[in-house]
Amino acid sequence: MTKISRRNFLQTSGITISCLVAGKVVALSPAQAYARELPYKTLNLTEVATIEALAEAIVPGATEAGISHYIDSQLSVEPEDTLLMVKYLVPPPFNGFYQASLASADSMRGDKEWGELDKEQMTAMVGKIATDAVTDWQGPPASFFYFIFRSDAVDVVYGTELGSKELGIPYRAHIMPSTNW
Amino acid sequence: MDRIKQEKYDLVIVGSGASGSIVAAKAAAAGKKVLILEAGPKRGLDDLTSSQIWARRQKWNGAPVEEAGSLQIAHAFNAGYGTGGSAIHHYAVWPRLHENDFNVKSTYGKSLDWPIEYKDLQPFYDQVQSEVGISGDAKAEKWRPAGADYPMPPMPIFTQGNIIAKGFEKMGMSTSPIPLAINSQPYNDRQSCLYDGWCDAGCPIGALANPLVTYLPKAFSDGAEIRNHATVSRVLEDSGKRKVSGVEYYDAEGIAHTVLAEQVVLAAFVVQNARILLNSISARHANGLANNNDMVGRYLTTHPSNYVFALFEEETQPFIGATGGQIMCQDGYADKRAIKEAFGSYQWLAGLAVKPNDLLGFANTRPDIFGDALAPFLKRAAKHFGSMVCVGEDISDPENRITLSDSKDKFGVPIAKAVHNLSAESKAMLENAVEEGKAVLTAAGATETWSAAPFGMHHVGGTVMGTKAENSVTDGFGRCHELDNLYVVGPGVFPTTGAVNPTFTIHALALRTVEEMLKAAA
Ligand SMILES: Cc1cc2nc3c(=O)[nH]c(=O)nc-3n(C[C@H](O)[C@H](O)[C@H](O)COP(=O)(O)OP(=O)(O)OC[C@H]3O[C@@H](n4cnc5c(N)ncnc54)[C@H](O)[C@@H]3O)c2cc1C
Ligand code: SF4
Numbered sequence: 001m002t003k004i005s006r007r008n009f010l011q012t013s014g015i016t017i018s019c020l021v022a023g024k025v026v027a028l029s030p031a032q033a034y035a036r037e038l039p040y041k042t043l044n045l046t047e048v049a050t051i052e053a054l055a056e057a058i059v060p061g062a063t064e065a066g067i068s069h070y071i072d073s074q075l076s077v078e079p080e081d082t083l084l085m086v087k088y089l090v091p092p093p094f095n096g097f098y099q100a101s102l103a104s105a106d107s108m109r110g111d112k113e114w115g116e117l118d119k120e121q122m123t124a125m126v127g128k129i130a131t132d133a134v135t136d137w138q139g140p141p142a143s144f145f146y147f148i149f150r151s152d153a154v155d156v157v158y159g160t161e162l163g164s165k166e167l168g169i170p171y172r173a174h175i176m177p178s179t180n181w
Numbered sequence: 182m183d184r185i186k187q188e189k190y191d192l193v194i195v196g197s198g199a200s201g202s203i204v205a206a207k208a209a210a211a212g213k214k215v216l217i218l219e220a221g222p223k224r225g226l227d228d229l230t231s232s233q234i235w236a237r238r239q240k241w242n243g244a245p246v247e248e249a250g251s252l253q254i255a256h257a258f259n260a261g262y263g264t265g266g267s268a269i270h271h272y273a274v275w276p277r278l279h280e281n282d283f284n285v286k287s288t289y290g291k292s293l294d295w296p297i298e299y300k301d302l303q304p305f306y307d308q309v310q311s312e313v314g315i316s317g318d319a320k321a322e323k324w325r326p327a328g329a330d331y332p333m334p335p336m337p338i339f340t341q342g343n344i345i346a347k348g349f350e351k352m353g354m355s356t357s358p359i360p361l362a363i364n365s366q367p368y369n370d371r372q373s374c375l376y377d378g379w380c381d382a383g384c385p386i387g388a389l390a391n392p393l394v395t396y397l398p399k400a401f402s403d404g405a406e407i408r409n410h411a412t413v414s415r416v417l418e419d420s421g422k423r424k425v426s427g428v429e430y431y432d433a434e435g436i437a438h439t440v441l442a443e444q445v446v447l448a449a450f451v452v453q454n455a456r457i458l459l460n461s462i463s464a465r466h467a468n469g470l471a472n473n474n475d476m477v478g479r480y481l482t483t484h485p486s487n488y489v490f491a492l493f494e495e496e497t498q499p500f501i502g503a504t505g506g507q508i509m510c511q512d513g514y515a516d517k518r519a520i521k522e523a524f525g526s527y528q529w530l531a532g533l534a535v536k537p538n539d540l541l542g543f544a545n546t547r548p549d550i551f552g553d554a555l556a557p558f559l560k561r562a563a564k565h566f567g568s569m570v571c572v573g574e575d576i577s578d579p580e581n582r583i584t585l586s587d588s589k590d591k592f593g594v595p596i597a598k599a600v601h602n603l604s605a606e607s608k609a610m611l612e613n614a615v616e617e618g619k620a621v622l623t624a625a626g627a628t629e630t631w632s633a634a635p636f637g638m639h640h641v642g643g644t645v646m647g648t649k650a651e652n653s654v655t656d657g658f659g660r661c662h663e664l665d666n667l668y669v670v671g672p673g674v675f676p677t678t679g680a681v682n683p684t685f686t687i688h689a690l691a692l693r694t695v696e697e698m699l700k701a702a703a
Binding site: 057058059060080081082083084085087088089091092119122123126130146147150151154155158159160163164166167168169170171172173174175176177 | 227229230231232233234235237238240242245247255257258375377378379384385386500536537538539540542544545548549551552553555556559560563564
């Protein structure tokens with residue numbers, strides 16, 4: 001039997017996004033990937049903009065925590081390797097689930113850019129998605145997408161050691177994930 | 182796809198989780214040449230990273246299951262994959278079934294009877310309890326059926342548990358510490374719990390009884406072998422006899438192999454056990470093995486369950502303790518007909534240690550809260566939250582069943598379809614329980630209470646045991662009625678669910694099965 005008697009003493013390889021920096025492959029957390037504006041593997045820029053606008057309106061802080069790189073990286077691996085919560089709730093592949101829902105959400109902004117919508121408008125839009133009140137919504141039910149997407153955003157903001165600190169509770173890991181979230 | 186191997190073992194076990202691991206350990210200790218075929222990857226304690234995001238790696242990653250019905254079994258959440266199975270990250274709540282769970286049909290005219298009684302299982306419960314270690318307070322469990330005292334004192338009750346216990350007391354109800362297969366003190370060379378609530382991600386220090394620290398090390402030290410990424414597709418009939426000759430499995434490259442064995446044990450959990458049998462078609466068994474009476478896949482059950490949540494004025498420290506909870510109440514157990522128009526026993530598990538994120542995290546208990554209101558709610562919940570879950574009894578219904586779909590997996594094997602509907606009487610039982618739970622939390626001083634939607638906790642049935650081939654798949658030892666050397670272990674053989682978590686009973690039954698198998702082989 002392997003015995004692990006001290007906390008935090010094993011570092012496992014974490015959820016990382018690999019990229020080339022100065023000719024070397026380095027592993028970055030989604031938040032670091034966001035800060036460095038790393039390219040996306042699966043999502044297009046319209047989808048990224050939708051993710052960030054919605055996630056920020058649902059879980060403030062999600063954009064900076066790297067929500068778009070989190071979803072992009074987890075949709076870019078084989079479905080069986082993904083860490084997104086969606087894997088409990090719908091059969092693979094998962095790209096269609098996100099892409100159809102994001103396209104529906106994107107069409108809600110009309111001619112405006114996401115940045116042109118104020119807080120009140122974003123709140124109203126999220127409220128409609130959460131309660132299936134969007135006409136012409138294509139893809140999985142809007143409220144189901146909302147539930148999973150909100151959970152993704154909670155993952156990156158509060159499902160980490162930093163997130164626990166923010167909530168004022170101890171993380172107390174046995175084995176610390178090697179990235180910060 | 183080529184068949185490149187033909188090997189011979191005394192015993193092939195399909196699946197390395199709760200049930201497969203104990204069978205492997207006992208058979209290997211008896212000198213049998215044992216091979217475990219495990220569909221998922223190799224896992225060790227150092228894979229159990231403390232993160233609710235990382236914990237998702239351990240969930241089911243095999244062929245998807247098509248689901249339908251009003252209370253679906255949530256296969257991908259409830260099933261594990263890889264060495265140790267679902268049991269690697271189960272919460273170790275280990276109560277026993279009660280005497281009245283074994284004769285539901287004869288007492289109430291519904292569900293099924295078991296072909297055995299509590300007293301047949303009691304010595305096996307006692308043996309497993311002593312080998313694995315359970316922390317509990319037998320005297321405080323006034324509902325507990327006869328059995329040896331727990332080998333370890335109960336786990337401590339922390340603030341959340343104490344607060345909620347007062348609510349039960351005010352309502353005139355009883356509580357006890359939950360019997361947990363977690364070390365409240367060092368036991369069997371395994372250290373004690375640190376009460377940090379990481380059980381769902383898997384306990385890497387060995388305090389919680391998962392197969393990686395209980396029966397698998399014993400099995401391997403006595404010579405059992407395990408082959409990972411080995412997905413069994415069929416059990417092979419020994420033509421012309423009431424016997425099977427071995428199994429067929431696919432490796433990670435999609436190459437088919439045959440392994441011959443004197444005895445075969447299916448320990449691949451509820452849905453996959455049924456799927457393997459249904460897919461084991463031969464000239465004599467056009468509907469699959471052990472299925473001449475169309476019983477394989479029938480009586481699929483789950484524990485109809487419901488959470489209730491609360492916020493308290495005082496700090497509850499909900500991050501402390503084990504994920505399975507601190508206190509238990511089984512006042513709703515003895516009379517399955519106690520509530521008008523409802524049916525089924527139920528128990529409460531309360532004072533669960535919670536994390537902020539994931540399906541069962543406290544953020545998801547209020548999905549309606551978002552935007553600026555979210556952080557204040559989460560900060561309050563992080564310190565003032567309380568929760569309890571009602572685990573209810575299902576009604577065994579032959580129409581709730583596992584069948585084969587027309588869709589196939591990557592090996593060309595039909596995937597499983599699982600249909601599970603909640604009966605009106607079970608729904609009424611849950612609705613009553615939710616009201617009771619909210620009343621308990623209010624009596625405990627909650628400033629607000631709320632509940633979630635009903636859900637199916639645990640998988641049970643599909644290959645039920647019974648008295649004859651016309652009403653069941655296996656006999657009381659888990660041996661298939663129609664095949665003398667094919668056995669099924671795990672919760673799939675339970676004819677009824679009872680209202681307690683199944684893994685202690687899974688171990689006790691599997692121990693009884695392997696002892697019988699060893700006798701039969703001798
Ligand atoms: C989050 C969670 C918490 C739980 N908490 C509790 C609890 O507190 N108390 C309790 O009593 N129970 C609990 N359970 C339930 C418990 O984990 C299961 O009931 C138990 O593990 C079932 O044992 P098993 O041996 O039948 O299956 P498992 O332990 O799941 O093992 C089955 C194994 O078979 C493998 N397999 C499947 N198909 C094939 C195939 N075709 N070929 C080869 N291998 C295959 C799987 O990969 C898996 O490793 C919990 C479950 C979950 C998911
Ligand atoms: S609470 Fe105890 S049993 Fe659960 S993971 Fe922590 S140490 Fe292990």
